[in-house]
Amino acid sequence: MAYSEKVIDHYENPRNVGSLDKDAPDVGTGMVGAPACGDVMKLQIKVNEAGIIEDAKFKTYGCGSAIASSSLLTEWVKGKTLEQAKEIKNTQIAEELALPPVKIHCSVLAEDAIKAAIEDYQRKHSVDEIKQSA
């Protein structure tokens, strides 16, 4: 199967590969897996006090499309608020990368990963607020 140029670009020069400290209070971690292909994706965001995503990192074991989807997504979410990042849809990723139908699940994985990372961050913070008010 032929990959699009954008997929190849992100695959060969993935942006934002790496890890953030998952225990840090300003970091949210999302882990997801796609049973269809056995791909595993970890996506992390670092959120500043204004609620803006300052940094994003990913680590993906999977095919070129899964790596490209997570690489693109980390680029997109930087500088966005959590609310804006939540709005990103897998269809936008699939369209930008020109993913064929059999690779749509890779973009679904990336969307689920950012949602999971945001939830993780928000979970940490709701706990903090409870602690502060207690």
Added chain:
Amino acid sequence: MSELERFDLSQSHFSLFGLPERFALDQTVLQSRYRELQARFHPDKFVAADPSAQRTAMQIASRLNEAYQTLRDPRLRAEYLLSLNNTSLDSERETLNDPDFLIKQMEWREAQEDAEHAPDPLNALDALRQKLLHERAGIIDRLEEHFEKKALIAAKNDVMRLSFYDRLIDQISERLSAIEDNLLT
């Protein structure tokens, strides 16, 4: 009515082979029933028959084949059982949300990379495959329990978990045979 006409193509994979509709399955019984039916309905036996009988024999043969391939593989058998119980799995859309399990999968992938670069990758990969097969067997045992208890959602989640192991084991097996091929040439 001939033997061909009596054959019910619409019955389930299980009833095709006269097996109960459950996850636990005796592979030797499945295999011997498959061979028996395959011999009885083999298209070669109907070369002298009329075209419609030939076509039916062909349909039966491919139906038997499909059913056999599905039932002999634990993951495909589980998926099929789920679909019979209206709990089908859309593996293109559904993702597994189980962080601990996924962290472990990342670690397995890292172990795979390390094994590839070990001084003796053949042994390192083979040792890794043994560990993975052991984990896989554990999931299959659990699946049997889930189905016995009709815990379909739990079964579905374990089918998803199983697909990660199947995938990884397949990849490692491919790598192993590639390395072995290289050693031979």
